[in-house]
Amino acid sequence: MPKKIPMRMCVGCREMKAKKEMIRVVRSPEGEVSIDLKGKKSGRGAYICYDVQCLKRALKQKQLDRALEVTITPEIAESLTLSIETSGGA
Helix, strand or coil: CCCCCCEEEECCCCCEEEHHHEEEEEECCCCCEEEECCCCCCCEEEEEECCHHHHHHHHHCCHHHHHHCCCCCHHHHHHHHHHHHHCCCC
16 A cells, blocks of 8 residues: 655645645744744744745735744745745746
């Protein structure tokens, strides 16, 4: 029997994809927003495709803010964009 692949929904394009194909953004219990490359950090998480367009859509429509229950600052948005671009985003 094949192993079950965990699926997650992108907050930008709202598509279900394999968890490993996405980047996790996490809000720690202290309220700090960061990128979780390993998927193990504690806190509230949201998933985004490795696509800058998905990130821009999620930021514009405040989907990431809603998912993490925190306001995303321009500095956080810039660091997310850079990390997606450097990790193979379109």
